[in-house]
Amino acid sequence: MSGVVVCHGSAAVRERLVVTAVGVPTLGPVRAASTVDELLSLARRMPPTLVLLDAHLPAPGSIEAIRRLRAVAPSAAVVLLAAPDDAVALDRALALGARGFLAPDVGRPEMSAVAAHVLASPVLPGLRATAVEVPHPVPPAEQGESVAVAVAERTDEAAPALPHIAPLTKREVEVLVGMSYGRSNAQIGAELFLSEDTVKTHARRLFRKLGAKDRAQAVAIGLRRGLIR
Numbered sequence: 487m488s489g490v491v492v493c494h495g496s497a498a499v500r501e502r503l504v505v506t507a508v509g510v511p512t513l514g515p516v517r518a519a520s521t522v523d524e525l526l527s528l529a530r531r532m533p534p535t536l537v538l539l540d541a542h543l544p545a546p547g548s549i550e551a552i553r554r555l556r557a558v559a560p561s562a563a564v565v566l567l568a569a570p571d572d573a574v575a576l577d578r579a580l581a582l583g584a585r586g587f588l589a590p591d592v593g594r595p596e597m598s599a600v601a602a603h604v605l606a607s608p609v610l611p612g613l614r615a616t617a618v619e620v621p622h623p624v625p626p627a628e629q630g631e632s633v634a635v636a637v638a639e640r641t642d643e644a645a646p647a648l649p650h651i652a653p654l655t656k657r658e659v660e661v662l663v664g665m666s667y668g669r670s671n672a673q674i675g676a677e678l679f680l681s682e683d684t685v686k687t688h689a690r691r692l693f694r695k696l697g698a699k700d701r702a703q704a705v706a707i708g709l710r711r712g713l714i715r
Contacts, residue, residue: 489515489532490601493525493551494540494567499590503538503567510598522551526558533559536601538588541568541579547667552582565600567592581709651695654713658692661685663714666705 490513494500500518507516513536519525522543528534537555541548552564566579566587580586588600654662657678664674671685678685689701698704708714 489513489517489534490536490538491517491519491525491528491534492538493519493522493543494538494590495520495543496540496590499540499567503590503592506592506594506597507538509594510601512601513597522546522554525551526554529555529559529562534562537562537564539564539566539579539584540590541566541587549579549582549667552579552584556583581706651697651711654692654695655688658688658695659713661688662692662704662708665689665701666708666714 490507492500492503492507494503497520500520504516504518507513517528517532517534519528525537525539529537537559539548539551543551546554548566555562555564564579564584566584567590568579568587569589586600588596592600657680660678661674664677669677671682671689674680675682675685680688689704693699693704696704696707698707705714
């Protein structure tokens, strides 16, 4: 294997993750990057098998990093370093092919479990990402704990047709794009030269059209339907 690349914007977190990954025999060699450019440079020299990617990298950001990495190392499995409640980041990353997520303070047992699961199930045509519970390989006294990670699951049945929705206006799509990057209503309004109240109105309308309860669900639906990328 070509090892793992840990890409995180925090030097302290990055160094700790490298030390953790070095202790997992199946993950060697372990390399580190602090930016998207460094990640891509490493991937060009030696395409990694696994990339542990900070969900909140500085611009161009983790979503763009996944897009660019796909062109350089299409077979690399990407696991996002994010909190489980970081819904927008996770939805976007999973839609772009990330295999799941780990908390940035992940320990060696969890990393070992994720490595075993993710690397044993490469993404192939006809597979989709789904969340599962992976048991920790820990002592009996601590058994029962688990770590959430998205892995590939084969689906032999045709995907059900998506229900029809009313088309979004150009402005509603622009608002949805802003949401997909985690921007607030005020930030979206500033970019589109709209008042915050007007952005809220567009948001309510696009939620209704998409059948979404909140921003995260709207972004996930928009990604699945190709309304945003």
